[in-house]
Amino acid sequence: MLNISKVETFYGNIQALRGVDVKVNDGEIVALIGSNGAGKSTLLMTISGVNKAATGEILFESKSIANLPPHDIVNLGISQVPEGRRIFSRLTVEDNLRLGASVNEKGKNFDQDSKDVYDLFPVLKDRLSQRGGTLSGGEQQMLAIGRAMMARPRMLLLDEPSLGIAPKLVNQIFASIKNINKEKKVTVFLVEQNAKKALELADRGYVLVNGKISLEGAGKDLLNNPDVQAAYLEGGK
C-alpha cells in the first residue's frame, strides 16, 4: 500500500533521513521505533507532505506522493495524527472534528462519521461544546485520532500516541488503534517511543537509528531480539 524507498529529508543543512526504505501492506499495523532524534517524526511528516523529501520515492497505491502538497495527500486517503496531538485548543471539540472532516466533500457525512468516532471514544460525545484545550491529555489524543478519522482515511499515520498520557489511557488508546485497524479496515503506520507497547500491537516493525533503518521484522521477533531489548526495552542486557 505504502512504499518508501531511499528517502532523504533535510532541515536546512542537517540531514534527518539518510535513505529510508519502509513498506506497509494493506491492512497491516506497522510500528516504527527508535530513540529521540532518530528521525521518526520526520519520516511521518515526509509521508504526509508537511516536510518534503529531497531524494527518494514515496508510492501510495503505486502513485507517487513525494511531491504532492499535504491536502492532496489527505485527499488520497492518508491522515496523520501529529506528534503532541496539536488539537485546536481554543476551538470546541465539535469544531475540531468538523475541521477533520473539512477535506473535500466528505464534510457532508459529518453525522455518520462523527457517530463512528463517538463509538470509538464515547467520552468525546459528552464534551462536544467544550474547548479542546480543556480536555485531559488522553482525551486530547482521542480527539486527535477521532479528528483524523473524520477524513475517512484508508491509512492512518500516528505519531507517538502514548506521549505524556496516563498508562491506563495508553492501553485504551492502543485498543482503539487495534479496533480502527480490524473493524474499520484502516492500515496503520505508527511511530512510538514506547517500543514494547508498539511492537506488541504491530504486525511488523522497523527500528530507525540516525536516519536509517537498522532492523526490521515481525513485531514479536523484534520484541525478542536481544539488540532491540538492550536498546529500547526494559530488562535488556
Added chain:
Amino acid sequence: MGKDLIQKSLKDSLFTGIIALALFGPIVGLRTVAKNEVLVVEPKWFVVLLIVIFCAVGRFFINLYTFRKEQRRGEQSSFGKAVSNFLDEKGAQIAIAAIAFSIIFPFMPFADRYWMDIAIMMMTYIMLGWGLNIVIGLAGLLDLGYVAFYAVGAYSYALFAIHFGWSFWICLPIAGLFAGMFGILLGFPVLRLRGDYLAIVTLAFGEMIRILLLNWYELTKGPDGLTGIPRPSFFGLPFKRYPDEGVETFHTFFGLEYDPMQRIIFLYYLILILALITNAFTIKIRRLPVGRAWEALREDEIACKSLGVNPRNTKLTAFAVGAMFGGFAGSFFATRQAFISPESFTFIESAIIVAIVVLGGMGSQTGVVLSTIFLIGLIEVFRDFESYRMVAFGGAMVLIMVFRPRGILAKRKPTIMMGKHG
C-alpha cells in the same frame, strides 16, 4: 501587600523616573526659542520635574495595585470576569438593544449635525474594525496596512462614479471587488510569512498604495485628490435643494421640506447597514468550513496541513474577504466626503484600526464596538485641544493595556505577554 512588595515597587518606580528623565529631559526640558533673532535654548526643568514625578508615582501605584497582585498575570480580574460573563449571558439582548439604539439615534432630540457626524465616523471605524477582525482576529494574520484596501475602495468608487457616472449601488460592489483583488495581491507574497515579518510587509504594502496614489497623477490627481465625487441617491432620488430640471428629489417625492439633515441621516443608515452586514457575515462565516479553517489556521498551521486544510487558499480568502469590507467602507468614505486625497489614507489610520481590533480583544465583535467608542470618542473629546489628541490617544491605549492586557473583551490569550507566567 508585604514590605518586600513596597520595596520592589519603590525600586521600580525610581527606575521609571530615571527613564522618564532621560526621555523627557531633552524632549521637553530643552526648548529653543527665538530671542533677538537668535535661537537660544530655554530650559524648562520644572515641567520635566513634574512629568518625572508623575511617571514615577504612577508606576508605583500601578505596581502596587495591578502588576504584583496575587493573581497570575493575564488572568482576568474578578470584575473583568463578571463583565465577560454578563456579556456572554445577556449578549443577545445587549446587541439588540444597541442595534435598536443605533436605529432610533438620528431622531433623538440631541442628535444634531455634530453628533451625527461623530456617529457616522464611529460607524465607519466599527465597520473597518469588523473587517480587519476577520484578518487579525479570526485568521490571526497581523495586517498593518489595512488602510490600503480602504483607499483602493475609495479610489475605485470615486473613479468609476466620476468617469462612468455609475450610481453608488453599482460602484459599491465593484469597489469591494477591486479591494478584494488587492487583498489577494497582498496575500500571495506574504503566504510564507508569519508574525512580525508579516506585519512589516503589510505595513510596506499600505505605504506603497498611498505613494502610488500620490504619484500616479494621470489617474488619481496625486496630492490634489479627486473632487466632485457623486453623492449617493435614495434609490435614484437625489438629496438636492435645487434639482436639475425634471428630476424628482428625495424631499419632493416624499412631500417633505428640504433639509440638509436628510442626506446626513441617509448616510448614517447607509453605514449602519454596511457595518451590520459586515458583522452578520463574520458571525455566519465562523460557522462555515472556511471560517472554521481561518480560526484553525490561527491556532496551528501544521495541524491544519495534516488535516488537509489548504493554508494558501485559506489565507488568501481571509485577506480577500477582509479587504473587500475595507473596500466597501472606502466607497462609503468617498461618497460621504465627495473629496478624497492620499492624505486620508496614511499609516496612522491603519494603526487606529489595528488598535481598535487589538484593544477590543482580538476576535471579539462587541469589543470592536466598545474600543471604537472609547478611542474615537476620546479623539473627538480632545478635538479642541488639537496638540494633546495623540497624547490622550496614547494614554488611553496604555490604560487599556495596563488594566485589560488581553483587550477589553478578550477571550484569547495574547501572543506575547510581559512578566512572569505563574
